Amino acid sequence: MLRTAIRNLLAHKARLVMSGLAVVLGVAFVAGTLTFTDALNNTFTGIFKGAAADVSVEPKAAFNTGMAGMDMNSASASLPASLVEKVVAVDGVSAATGYVQADGVYVLDTNGHVADTGGAPGMGISWTTNPELNSATLVAGQAPTSSDEVAIDTGTADDLGYHVGDHVTVLTPGPRLQATLVGTFRYGQDGGLAGASMTAFDTATAQRLLLAKGRFSEIGVTAADGMSHTELADHLTAELGAGYQVSTKEQKAADRAASLEDSLKFINTFLLVFAGVALFVGSFLILNTFSMLVAQRTRELALLRALGASRRQVTRTVLIEAVVLGLVGATVGLGGGYALAFGLKGMFGRFGLTIDSGLTLTGATVAWSYLIGSAVTLVAAYLPARRAAKVPPVAAMRADLVTTPRPLRVRTISGVVVAALSAAGLAGGAAGGTLPLVAVGALGLLVAVIVLSPVLAVPFVHGVGAFLPQLAGTTGRLAKENALRNPRRTAATSSALMIGLALVTGFGILGTSARASIDRTVDDVLRADYVVSAAMGQPFTPQVADRVRHIDGVESVAVERYGTAEIDGHQGYFSAYDPALVGDALAIDMTDGKLNGLAAGTILVSAKEADRAGLSVGDSVRFEVANGQSRQLKVAGLYGDDNGLGPYVIAMDTYQATGGVPLDQNVYITLDRSADATDVHKALDRVVDEYPVVQLRDAEGYKQDKRAGIDQLLTLINALLALSVLIAVLGVVNTLVLSVIERTRELGLLRALGMDRRHVRRMVRLEAVVISLYGAALGIALGTVLGLALTTVMHDQGLVATAVPVPQLVLGLVLGGVTGLVAAAIPARRAGRLDVLDAISAT
Known part of the structure; x- marks a missing residue:
């Protein structure tokens, strides 16, 4: 029967090529998705594994904030320089050094434009003088040693066309810096930064610009000979106490990789859903093709039955054809998947997610591709194969055999029942806001429509x-x-x-x-006339708002900052404003309480979140941020859920008192109605032009x-x-x-x-x-x-x-x-x- 199946495939090459294309495209999407996500994961895990320190000591977060990072990037969430000496004295430590890292640092090109990271962060670091603890490797020049010297990563240098000895302008969370480029470096083993840019300063300058004098973001530690990383981490934990996060190189890479996997789960699921759609659609093409091929070969299959072939053998013949078609389609689809992954890499690169890792077809990707290609083709061909086996041998003797189509009564009844149940689930899920019920109802309705389609x-x-x-x-x-x-x-x-x-x-x-x-x-x-913000929601220096406040004709400048907190143990996002200015910037619809109730000891809660948590005006909640700072805040009011504010709003005083990162997310500008709008707009443009990382938008531009x-x-x-x-x-x-x-x-x-x-x-x-x-x-x-x-x-x-x-x-x-x-x-x-x-x- 194998020989018969192969002969039938070769005899109907033109008929099967279209079905083969369905397998090719479906498998290509699966293989391309898996290859792309592997490269995506490898890009970031490669950065994580590039850490040079055997063990790291960091401020301990009160709760896990995932890949956000900025919640721990402030002076209050940092380490004192004196802790380095204490770490060096621990048994098993060979060397230790402090390290500074912060976001919001960008290098400008010769035309004053910011380096294009596509939304990836611009990072500033301190240069580590101990080569055993330095994750960066000089490629050209030397390390920065003074406040007017910087080094940048080779990718940024190549993109901007800079060479050692050039004069560069650097935007920082603090003042703008004019410096000499004294060196270029590669971070980690392969130098990939996933589109981000990195600027290195000497330690004192990094502390002054990015953190605070005498403070470090992290302390890197190398183990003495004969001391394992795990043993050293245990010694440090015992000596330093539970107030610090002590992690081995391997543990830190694994934790970050796990956070990365969680953060990228949406992308992986998103792409695999479309791969499933392609396979699902392709299965209809395969099913239709095999159904028609079986119908056209009725006499041939009946002749096989007349010559002694059993029903099982006829079924097996058709399924063997399907398996061969699936294997050939999967083989071609693997090549198409590699090409698709290359296209996805370029597409996501345009959206700001640069993939530095090479594309590789792993064993798992190959195995899944062949398994899926064969399985989909087998499933689609099974019903036609069963119908082929039921062809009576007498049909071989008749050239005028006409198959009578089955009535559609069963389809109609079953389809109507499934459609009614699915529509009820869909309506109930939509009315009750239950997304899983809507998803089940949608899937059921799709099945019902397919059943009722004839x-x-x-x-x-x-x-x-x-x-x-x-x-x-x-x-x-x-x-x-x-x-x-x-x-x-x-x-x-x-x-x-x-x-x-x-x-x-x-x-x-x-x-x-x-x-x-x-x-x-x-x-x-x-309500504001203009909004200043950065691309992809990146935070930016508060100097922009300070400069805008001094422009004649500007009546109000309201700053917005974000963060993550646990409110009574429930993690959620919050935004912070100056209570005296937020009303000038935004029209907040209060459903209970008053907007002017927002103050240093209070919090506003969305009506939906208040309903979930059982909160009402006058209740007290525990507000704790990742750096461990906490306050008891009184609920001063509830606002509608159509305000785009998120679940919680706090006063800027509370944000600063709990060690919030001193970077702005949005700046809302309201003009004096008696001012000349044209002149004010020109003055605002001049300020924004000096900070190319941000953009000035009116209401329409903000919407766009x-x-x-x-x-x-x-x-x-x-x-x-x-x-x-x-x-x-x-x-x-x-x-x-x-x-x-x-x-x-x-x-x-x-x-x-x-x-x-x-x-x-x-x-x-x-x-x-x-x-x-x-x-x-x-x-x-x-x-x-x-x-x-x-x-x-x-x-x-x-x-x-x-x-x-x-x-x-x-x-x-x-x-x-x-x-x-x-x-x-x-x-x-x-x-x-x-x-x-x-x-x-x-x-």
Whole structure:
């Protein structure tokens, strides 16, 4: 049977190549996703493993803040220089040195523009003089030794075109620095920084600019000969006490890698979901192809039965063909996956996530690719294989065997039941804000639509097809009848396109609603005339706000800062403002209490968070930040959840008293109404120009800035979904090609009765357009329902407006019809070129 299966594959190469492409594309997405995420993880773990110290001593965080880092990046969350001497005296320590590291340091190019990190941080460090404890290696020049000298990483130097001896301008959280570039260095083993830039100062300068005099961010320790890292860490913990975080090199790399994995889980899941979509859509193409191939080979398979083959052997023959197809497709898909990973690497690089690690196909990726390619093909071919085994041997003796399609009664009943249950779950989840219930309801509704698709195809084709005879006469009527002849085939052909457009439509509604929500929130909340912020939410120096305050015509300058805290043991984000100025910047809708109740000993809580925690005005909560500083704060008021403020708001005095990082996130500027707006705007531009890391935006520009992130995400999503649409197009092409082969004799008779080649081609095209329009209409309708449900359930996450992009939906329907025309090009040409006599004689 193996020989028979191989012979059948070789005999139907053209028929199977389209199904093979579905496997190739599906596996390519899986392999590309796994390869890309491996490179992503290797990039960061390589940075983590580049640490030179055997053991590190750091301030102990009160709770885990993940990869954020900035919550511990302040003078109050640092180590005194005197601790270095105490560490050196511990048994087993060979050497120890203090180290400074902080964000918000950027090198300007010769035109005064900031080094483009794509949103990655700009870091400042102190240069460690002990080579055993220095993670950086000089490539050229020397280390900085004075306040007017710096060294930068080789990647930044190459990007900006700087060489040793050049004069550079450095932006810091404090003052701007003019310095001489005295050296370039490579960080870690391979020098990769994932797009970040790194500037090194001498220790005293780093402390003065980035932290505080006599303070260190971390102390690096090397072990004496014969002392293991674990033993040394135990000695240090015993001597220093429990107030410090003591970690071995290996433990620190593992902890950071675990935090990284958690932080990047969204990206991995995001990409694997689309890989699953590609495989799911591709399975319909494979199922449809094998179903039609089995139907066309009825006489051949029945002949095998007549010659003594058992049902199991016939089933095995078809499944062997599927396995071979899956293995070949997976092999080609691995190569496509590597190319896709390369494209993803470039795409994410444009979004600010530079992948320094090389792309490598690991053993796990290869194994998963072959397993998935074979499994999907086997599952898709199983039902056709079972049907093949049921072909009666007597069919081999009859050339006129006609298979009677099964009625759609069972499909109708089961589909309606699943649709009703799913719709109820979807509605309940949307009304109750339960995302898991919405997800289950959405999946169930998708299954229900797939089950009901052949049933729904009949009225749709009748309705749309009613116009075909008026447009194309007899040719149009024949195209309509062909689409109606086998509703299951029509449904299977259109299902791939339906799923692709359902996802595009659903995400389109989410994206449009997010854009509308941003506009509404900014219009309702923003009172300030201008907002100063940095790209990708990076914090920036408070000197910007200080400079703006001295501009004539500026009435109010309100600063916003962020942080993470545990409030009564529950971790959440907070924002901090000057209570006297926040009302000038933002219109906060208070549902209980008053905005002027915000003060040094109080906190404002969102209504949703207050409901979750059972808080009301007058209650007391314990507010603790990562550096261990804590305060008891009184709830002074509750505000609506449509303000875009997050769950908690504190006063700037509380933020500073608990050691908050002295960097701004946003600066809100309100003008004096009597001032000349043009002159003030010019003065603001002059200030911002001196700090290229930040941007000045009015209300409309601020909205555009916020919408840009949504647009980038939608571009990425639609680019990935284009793969499923491509598979859908292949499905239409494949089905039509096989349909033409199946109807060879019929087409020959039509030609013999006077239909010319042009009309034959038109008939195939019209059939393809009807099928594609059906898939597009069904997908858009399903996607609209899912998109509206998701928008409703995400109201508490900031989606306060619902918007349906009607022009995009109409365009999707039009493109569905165009997809049919494009997909029909090859089948129509094949049908038009059939030889009349050969076609009539075909059996």
